[in-house]
Amino acid sequence: MEATQSRWHRRKDARPAEILEAALTVFAEKGFAAARMEDISRRAGVTKGTIYLYFDSKEALFKALIRQSISPAIAGAKEQVNNFRGPAGDLLRLVLTRIGHFIATSDRVVLPKIIVAEAGNFPELARFYRNEIIAQGLGLLTGLIARGVTSGEFRAVDPGHVARISIAPLLLAAFWRTSFAQFDDEPYDHAGMIETHIDLLLAGLSAGG
Amino acid sequence: MEATQSRWHRRKDARPAEILEAALTVFAEKGFAAARMEDISRRAGVTKGTIYLYFDSKEALFKALIRQSISPAIAGAKEQVNNFRGPAGDLLRLVLTRIGHFIATSDRVVLPKIIVAEAGNFPELARFYRNEIIAQGLGLLTGLIARGVTSGEFRAVDPGHVARISIAPLLLAAFWRTSFAQFDDEPYDHAGMIETHIDLLLAGLSAGG
Amino acid sequence: MEATQSRWHRRKDARPAEILEAALTVFAEKGFAAARMEDISRRAGVTKGTIYLYFDSKEALFKALIRQSISPAIAGAKEQVNNFRGPAGDLLRLVLTRIGHFIATSDRVVLPKIIVAEAGNFPELARFYRNEIIAQGLGLLTGLIARGVTSGEFRAVDPGHVARISIAPLLLAAFWRTSFAQFDDEPYDHAGMIETHIDLLLAGLSAGG
Amino acid sequence: MEATQSRWHRRKDARPAEILEAALTVFAEKGFAAARMEDISRRAGVTKGTIYLYFDSKEALFKALIRQSISPAIAGAKEQVNNFRGPAGDLLRLVLTRIGHFIATSDRVVLPKIIVAEAGNFPELARFYRNEIIAQGLGLLTGLIARGVTSGEFRAVDPGHVARISIAPLLLAAFWRTSFAQFDDEPYDHAGMIETHIDLLLAGLSAGG
DNA sequence: TATGAATGAGTCTTCATTCAT
DNA sequence: TATGAATGAAGACTCATTCAT
Known part of the structure; x- marks a missing residue:
């Protein structure tokens, strides 16, 4: 119970980094326009909607990636x-x-x-x-x-x-x-x-x- | 150039090179996916449909550009x-x-x-x-x-x-x-x-x- | 010279029938919407523009076909x-x-x-x-x-x-x-x-x- | 029917049959080529994009219709x-x-x-x-x-x-x-x-x- | 917090039609 | 009379984004 919860919490904190990591790979391979949010989310192990909990838009995700x-x-x-x-x-x-x-x-x-x-x-x-x-x-x-x-x-x-x-x-x-x-x-x-x-x-x- | 008064230029021989020239600029600026065929055609001084008289698709245009x-x-x-x-x-x-x-x-x-x-x-x-x-x-x-x-x-x-x-x-x-x-x-x-x-x-x- | 001219004239008179004949085949095979004027013209042995000398539009051609x-x-x-x-x-x-x-x-x-x-x-x-x-x-x-x-x-x-x-x-x-x-x-x-x-x-x- | 107030119906199971039903009507009336996906989707009570969640293409929809x-x-x-x-x-x-x-x-x-x-x-x-x-x-x-x-x-x-x-x-x-x-x-x-x-x-x- | 069905704006592509030659 | 390069409206399809669950 404890372990699950803590893992869950760690997960929540780690999400943005995981998403950025996935975005780095997909953007690098496809370029911005050809990269699909679905590809990024799948690679990050979440669904499309989840990305939008952490980033306002595809463009915001891209900019965050570059800046960080x-x-x-x-x-x-x-x-x-x-x-x-x-x-x-x-x-x-x-x-x-x-x-x-x-x-x-x-x-x-x-x-x-x-x-x-x-x-x-x-x-x-x-x-x-x-x-x-x-x-x-x-x-x-x-x-x-x-x-x-x-x-x-x-x-x-x-x-x-x-x-x-x-x-x-x-x-x-x-x-x-x-x-x-x-x-x-x-x-x-x-x-x-x-x-x-x-x-x-x-x-x-x-x-x- | 001199026949600008009419829409019907009839430039079969020059067209492909003009289109490729325009494509070079637009693809360089936007990348393949973000480039719009309309942008390319406008820059080439024609309309969308005209490109398709000389190239089968956006992808074919891109490949022709690289290869030539x-x-x-x-x-x-x-x-x-x-x-x-x-x-x-x-x-x-x-x-x-x-x-x-x-x-x-x-x-x-x-x-x-x-x-x-x-x-x-x-x-x-x-x-x-x-x-x-x-x-x-x-x-x-x-x-x-x-x-x-x-x-x-x-x-x-x-x-x-x-x-x-x-x-x-x-x-x-x-x-x-x-x-x-x-x-x-x-x-x-x-x-x-x-x-x-x-x-x-x-x-x-x-x-x- | 004479022969050529007469053939030319016969041709001119025969055009509508030739086009209708071609239209019959193409419309029958493809249906109205999927039939391309280019297909019809090619089968009739003329170019696209020629059809419009005899019929106002694709729809007019179709109707003429049915009625005759x-x-x-x-x-x-x-x-x-x-x-x-x-x-x-x-x-x-x-x-x-x-x-x-x-x-x-x-x-x-x-x-x-x-x-x-x-x-x-x-x-x-x-x-x-x-x-x-x-x-x-x-x-x-x-x-x-x-x-x-x-x-x-x-x-x-x-x-x-x-x-x-x-x-x-x-x-x-x-x-x-x-x-x-x-x-x-x-x-x-x-x-x-x-x-x-x-x-x-x-x-x-x-x-x- | 009862949930008309919202756009988000969430009817995954019923959708394909609804779409096929609509497609049957529209294809019968217009034929394949003249049928517009928008017509079919509207008749099915969804938007264009939704059809593509269940069928790969207009042709696939048509074939599914015939086969089922x-x-x-x-x-x-x-x-x-x-x-x-x-x-x-x-x-x-x-x-x-x-x-x-x-x-x-x-x-x-x-x-x-x-x-x-x-x-x-x-x-x-x-x-x-x-x-x-x-x-x-x-x-x-x-x-x-x-x-x-x-x-x-x-x-x-x-x-x-x-x-x-x-x-x-x-x-x-x-x-x-x-x-x-x-x-x-x-x-x-x-x-x-x-x-x-x-x-x-x-x-x-x-x-x- | 996470999901994923649904949306609809945006693009490629086709092709009936036009018209300078 | 005939051509065919060019046009541009129309329609299939994609995918970023939303939101009920």
Whole structure:
């Protein structure tokens, strides 16, 4: 009796997260318009009506998904960057490796694809994502690289450009995993690619280059 | 254009291309599901029914769009690569600059976004794109880099990985243009970023690195 | 030159009949609503627009078809009945055999099916058919049978009822030919059935019965 | 009926039958193509969408209608025939009277018309109807008549032919009721016609004829 | 809190009809 | 007279949303 009740209660509290989890998967696979509320609800183990107890509409569900799915990773990286004492090159390697691991393993990897795909239909969401998430992430990397340039560890490059260059192969891996990986005969070695990328990047950045 | 006074244009030959052009824009902006045939037809300067004189269905229109929008750029690059005599580094710079120019100026730049967004709903199209277009493009770059490695001009890197690393910032620029550029206060200098990318990449690849 | 012109002219005169002929077939097969003007035009060897040179609309074409497709057979039968001198039984046999032959061979046999099927959508046409064609046909038979009753050759039956009974198996054959005959493993012997029908009917009608 | 105050009836069990009933009426009046789903739904007291909760498509609804509308009458007649002990003539009179009553009173009487009208558009349904329903019905009558012939009660006729002759006036009455009866100034006496038919038929069949 | 039958606005698609050629 | 590209009204069907239970 007690157990059942407590499970019931836990359930009630967990519902929104379960629904968002299901929504992430379905939106990633179908896109916003083609995703059916029925699909999401079934995947979340509830019925259609239940979703509306927690979210006002399909659009509200989508927006909640985007808004809640972001900060943690960024926050962690930010902390790592701020606390690090040592060469900028080592830190860059650390950060990129960490993001690469995230992209290789997390199911949040589908978010960039969702955002890009729906930027036209949800411009305010795209703007939010661009101005909050992307700006933060790029800002972090840009600062890191600027630090290396200032210290003379890196050549005199544009830190903003290099921030994007640094992240590009990782994002490519994310898109690949969410769009084309299903057709790979054998899984592509994203980790190896990212390692190569970091090596090349740091070699290219090194002052003596 | 001159016959605007009448509704009866009679443009059988030009119609399909006009419709595909309109479809490219609308599908890129809305995605497949959210695009309305009426929007496409209006943009093409015809009415709904006219599209169906040339394409069997919305899906057929979409597939035709993907299938016809591809080869030319690849073909041009392939020719360039095969005809080039000189250092692999120079050729790599040439090819990437060329693709960068294409991405900065062509309206075909939206295609990758469309494909990625609809990979879940049109897997056979994603497979086709992956196996034909992407495989060709990556193959071209991979061969080019392998040539540089073999000749000793480049360090001993995995050419497949480096091919992806080379193209990643360009694709990132394409996604940015089609998704977030509308929110830039001032246009981002993609060309400068790409130049920086090429410089870093070649520096990183150079045997002495 | 001359031949071509004359053929052209003959063509022009023949168009309406050709179109009606095609319409008869298509309407019979598909029904009014499911019949496409394009199908009719193609079968008639012209294009869609041409039909509208001769008929105002699909509905006008349909009505013209019904109205022109009727009288000849009835007129012939009427003449036969009026000119016949001899026992009513012989005449009845003659008339039913003649109609049976018509049903077995003419492509006009599809008309009853068309009328019955579209009675709900074209009530004024159904009324016209009922009041003109059917009334005439039944009137002819009714008179014939009444003659036999009056003369004492037939038993005292209701001539109106017997008129319908006489014609029923022939109509059944018509419906069968236009709806189910395509599924017969071997063609059903409608002629034999009609002969049996006439024999039974006359035996039943004969005064001594 | 009592819960008319609300739109939310919740009648899952009754719905399919209600919809089929409405479909029978509308399809009979308009034919398949001209029948609008909205008409059917309105007549069933629901909205368009509700039909699709129970039937996949207009075509599926139509087919379900045909397939479920059939056996009962046949089954009843079959039982009657098999259980009867007595002269074949009496049994024939009984069966035809029974079918005549059905035709005069049941709203299922429209089915033959629907089938005949749509045989061209739904050949597999026409084949099904022909091979199952009609074959059974004719088989029943054929057997009955053959029994009478064998016993010497009837003349040596072809039982298959006579089965069709027996049923023809009844079908004619069915077609009349569903197509032309609306234009009758006074209702035609189908029952009297059928009685006359039976009398004539049995008189014609009687061995001494 | 959860259900799922019912709703109805929104879209794709068809095809009778028009009219410049 | 004949063509057939183009039109646009009409109708099948989907699915986000509601609400009685």
